[in-house]
Amino acid sequence: MASAVDSKSMKFILNTGHAMPAVGLGTYRMRDQAEVLEVVDHALSAGYRMFDTAAVYRNESFLKEAFRILLPRYDLDRDDIFITTKLSPSEHGRPGAIEKAYSASLQNLGTDYIDMYLVHFPGTPKYSIDDKKNTELRHATWESMVELYDRGIVNGIGVSNFTNYHLELLMERNHGVVPAINQVEWHPFYYQMELLDYCKANDIVLQAYCSLGGKSVSNNELLLHPSVTKIAVTLGVTNAQVLLKWALEHNVAIIPKSTNPVHIKQNITLNFDMSPEDMRVLDNLSNKNSVKYAWDPRGVV
Structure with missing residues (x-):
């Protein structure tokens, strides 16, 4: 991660070179x-240049319209922003499904890449989490993702909600392309240093x-701790700034969501420093309050 004082200009250099x-x-x-x-307008004004969505969020087309209207207003081009979207779990492994899903996201977002x-x-909703078909579908899906990347029609491919177990299985198959990112739930109540170490x-x-x-x-237990x-x-x-800065201090990228302009x-x-003691206090919160709030991949074979 490149060092920079201004959090708006902080970057992670991916294994793709981007x-x-x-x-x-x-x-x-x-x-x-x-x-x-309205949210994208406030975000661009505040300095955001990265936007995260997913097929299952059903808002890709809304972002398309927002970018069409707002990028020229801020004298920005498509290349000035970074867009992440995600393959729906229901599309795993089906022949031709991944390329079709990717093309649909391209069309919805109104972009060439x-x-x-x-x-x-x-995992996939087609099978229970302990069904070994999840593993084979996951590898077939990644092979299709690699094909998209090798053809140069996507700048980078990665995974989300993968545990060490899932990453290790993927790496053992040696598909030729290592995921550029792994997007997971990560906060002082729930984090895995072994996963961060493996990714690094x-x-x-x-x-x-x-x-x-x-x-x-609607659970503010951590935010108001x-x-x-x-x-x-x-x-x-x-309090939110403290929690976000904590992640950055661990060299973890963040995608906070808010609809409030302030x-x-x-x-x-996030241009402030946190002391080692501050970090230690937050790191130790998981020892007493370990709790996961979102999608749980543990147990998916």
Whole structure:
């Protein structure tokens, strides 16, 4: 990760050679055209240049319209932003399905290429999590993703919600392309240093979602935790900023989601230092409050 004081300009250099902004905007549950337009407007104004979506979010076409209207307004081109989207788990392994799904996302987003295309989940709804067909479908899916990458029609491919187990199986098959990123739930109540270490050792960038804990499911236990509040007050920043900065300090990329203009700006304004003691306090929160709020890939064979 390149060092930079301004969090708006922080980048991760991917194993593809491309640079990915360290801070992006998540768009989970943004399913209204007017809302997406307003949020993207605030995000571009605040300095965001990375936007994360997925086929299952059903808002790719809303982003297309927002980019069509707003990029010229900010004197930006398509190449000035980084777009990530994800393959639906229901498409795993089916012949021709991955290329068809990718083409649909291209059309929905109104672009000739996607910067990062992810396998959204290691399992598929077709089979129970303990069915070994998940493994074979996952490898078939990755082979198709590699074909897209080798043909040069996607800038990078990666995975989401993969555990060490899933990554190790993928690497053992030696498909020829290592995932550029692994996007997972990551916050002080739930994180796995062994996963981060594995990703670092294999030149895979770890990217966090649910950085604020269970806020998306109306659970503010982490966000309002006394330890988080104490650090925030001392530093003169918000609790959310503390949690986001914690991830960046671990060299983990972030994609905070907000529809609030003030929060959107705050979430990318992370130009402050956290002490080793602050980091230690937050690291230790998982020892007493380990809890996962989102999609759980554990147990998927």
